[in-house]
Amino acid sequence: MINFPFSAVVGLDDLKLALLLNAVSPRVGGVLVRGEKGTAKSTIVRALAAQLPPVDVVAGCRFACDPDAPDPGCPDGPHEPGAPRVRRPAALVELPVGASEDRLVGSLDVERALTEGVKAFEPGLLAAAHRGVLYVDEVNLLHDHLVDLLLDAAALGTCHVERDSVSVRHAARFLLVGTMNPEEGELRPQLLDRFGLTVEVRASRDPDERAEVVRRRLAFEADPEGFAARWAGQEAHLARRIAAARDRVPHVRLPDARLRQIAAVCAAFEVDGLRADLVTANAAIAHAAWHGRDTVTAADVRTAARLALPHRRRRDPFDAPGLDEDLLDELLRRTEPDDEPPDDSGGGPSGGPDGDGGGAGDRPPGTHRASPPDRPDPTGPPPDRAPPRGGPAPEAAGPRDGAVPGHGEDEPARAAGPAAGGRVAGVAAPYRVPLLRVPGFGAGAAGRRSRARGRYGRGIGARVPRGPARDVHVPATLLAAAPHQRRRGRTGPGLLLRRGDLRETVREGREGNLVLFVVDASGSMGARRRMTAVKTAVLSLLLDAYQRRDKVGLVTFRGTAAEVPLPPTSSVEAGAARLRALATGGRSPLGAGLAKAAEVLRAERLRDPARRPLLVLVTDGRATDGDAADRAARLLTGTACVVVDCETGPVRLGLAARLAARLRATLLPLDALSEPGAAVPARRAHAKAV
Incomplete structure (x- = not known):
């Protein structure tokens, strides 16, 4: 090519x-390339690899050892002085977003372990990239634990593998290049710091x-x-x-x-x-x-x-x-x-x-x-x-759209112009919020919010595969096969396996969710200090969603209708920008807001059926559209909901509490968001009105 x-x-x-x-x-220490799509990020990285000087490697070494200074701890070593050498171009290894941990760092060679009865190591992509280029396209979409392993190896120049009864260390020095589109979500600051240089590219x-x-x-x-x-x-x-x-x-x-x-x-x-x-x-x-x-x-x-x-x-x-x-x-x-x-x-x-x-x-x-x-x-x-x-x-x-403009509670936001059609309250500094999670177990993308069972997480047991075995549990497979070896007529090394002996690992971890914020921007919420508190609370929840690797969306309602200023996305920064520019005023079409949320969730369920939603409704419970809220609540059946009650003052009507009861949702006072404590499970919405 x-x-x-x-x-x-x-x-x-x-x-x-x-x-x-x-x-x-x-x-x-590598390069992180940030930029909009279609700016030749991948083209230029692949072009650079062709210009790197060729490297001499020990013939037959799977870890690309330098014949003049071989790695003394190479798993294929030790290499004798004067060992045969070959010259080859510098490697360009691409790490796909969907790669597994085994593919990245290597693992036990299961085939040889089961057929020959030997413990052998199968190298991963880090070994293949040694003395070459490791290219990660869309690094911001890579699972966090893979990014941690990748950047640790890049910083140390060594890959340590301790898993599946394998203990291996090998050299892994490479030029690390990651590309990302910020619109699809950001890397955490501590991961950004591990890249040596960063470049913003624009067409x-x-x-x-x-x-x-x-x-x-x-x-x-x-x-x-x-x-x-x-x-x-x-x-x-x-x-x-x-x-x-x-x-x-x-x-x-x-x-x-x-x-x-x-x-x-x-x-x-x-x-x-x-x-x-x-x-x-x-x-x-x-x-x-x-x-x-x-x-x-x-x-x-x-x-x-x-x-x-x-x-x-x-x-x-x-x-x-x-x-x-x-x-x-x-x-x-x-x-x-x-x-x-x-x-x-x-x-x-x-x-x-x-x-x-x-x-x-x-x-x-x-x-x-x-x-x-x-x-x-x-x-x-x-x-x-x-x-x-x-x-x-x-x-x-x-300061930019989405940045927190200081710690003043009433600092005015400047993002909205005359066309906003309402008052714009400022935003104070965000704070830590309680963990809101979806009940039960999911199987969505890896994250840090709700419990999940899937490809990632810690192993908690083994089971008979329901289809092709994708994550073989070696000890359980060996135990299942061992009692039948004499009956199967084994006479030499290795095990005689049958398909029924295979067991796969059951893993429990955490998943990221779709957190859909439905924010009441009506006139009843427009008191300056109240809306500042509401915006700060939602911004804090956005920050929490960023840290837990969620997708986020924003629905607002005021006047006579609801709108979707932010469709579901991984770019939490965009959500913060829309939030800062949010104006308040007018009537409270609560039913329209809930109906719009149901519409967004229905469309997103078709795009990403494995990602479970969490609806966070921020309102004082007042509604000007009659029974529309009761009708819309039926559309949210089965959705995990949290209602944040924004009603303040000595005299309270309790309308948000009644709404939470209709939705069968968890009710949280606005003040409770600033008091982090134990995890708060969200209840699933029920169609029955109370």
Whole structure:
């Protein structure tokens, strides 16, 4: 299969540079690529793997050991000095979203264990990726426990397997690249921190550049071999430059003054821990090596900080990654060593031999310039000076839709304009809420809310498979087969198995749910302090849903109808943004809100039948549409419901309590959400009215 050439990718200079820095020095720690769909994220990652220098491996070693420095603990070792070697391209291993833990880290070779009676280890994808590239597309959709295993191996350079009576350790050093679309949900901040660099990619809005993207793609699809041949010269130059930079890395000097500068920048941006300092230092060294320098300069520090710090500045899960580049420049200026001359390597266009940054002299005939002249192409020949500072900056840090705007209870929200048609209350800081869970056992996607039995979780027993055995319980299978060996005539090693001997593991874990918020935005809820409290409570529940890996949706009702400002999605940030802009006022069409919720749940049940819903109704119970609420309650039969009673004041009508009784739902006062305690099981709605 012919990959699209790395040098032919249009634009995306920051992404190219981040990938190249990791190719030069795997100590940088990998790249997380965040961006909208259709921005060539997967294309450029696959293209980079083809440019990595080939590796020598011990012949027959399943763990790609280096013949010159074999892993002393290799399961296929020990390897003798002078062992036969083979040269092969650097591996590109793709981890699918639906992969199992066995496939990732490896496990007992069940076939050999059952047929030959030996304990053998079957390597996983981490072993296959050693000394190559491990690519995880849609890493934000990967199950949390797999992400933990993956990032631990990437940080330690070693994979430890302790399972199924197997105890194995093997080297696992690879370039980790993850891509994700933030619209489909975010990674937890502690997992974001494990990626060395992060890059935001967006499609260009320049018509000429977009046209060039289409032009090159059409040319590649029409004649892949011919297109690759036209770019072969630049690809060969890129491969040589990566190899040369790798050889230069051990000899690059990081002056103590630059190290203090890195520490000062990381401290000023208030990043947690010291991983940011280490990543920035390694990235600065790699950047200096990439540009042929033997000493790290301020330009190297600036570039490294710009790629290493944005995703580490998130103080809240609803904050967007970003970095204030003006502040970064000011910090670098203030921490510039007094005994060194000012570093002017960061100014002015550079890149190709003609100084335009695009390497135009090596561009194949018939192609057009893709990048603006002030954005140097990192794949071009080594520049005389470092890249300019004037390129597009990542999204600046600061308040945005969905972020918590401080701790003031009545801080006004500014997201709604005149068209909102109502008052907009502010949002205070979120707090920890009780665990709301769906009763019984589910079989949905892995998460952290309700109890589930499925492919993930701890083993609690074994059973006869109801279909093909997908998760064989080895001890139970052996026990089932052992009493019948003499009768079956076994005379040699191994066991004689029958299909009826197979047992599969019963696992109990946690699942993620669909949490559908139905929020009363009518005039009776519009008292400024009450709506602020309601929004803060819902925001806190959203934060809880984010941490428990749920999907969320939002239904609001006021005036004469209900609407769905947020259809069910994994992007909790979008829910926070819609919540902040929610206006209040008008009548209370409670029945319309419940009917709309039933409609949303019915459609979502067709899309994702295994994910169980949890309905959270936030209201004071007042209704202006007569018996519509009673009729709509019948549509929610079998749905787990929680009613959050927002009624306040010395005189209370108890309408929300009556509504909870009609829905057969759990009733929680609004104040109870700020008092976390034991888990609160939601009741299932019942059609019978009380």
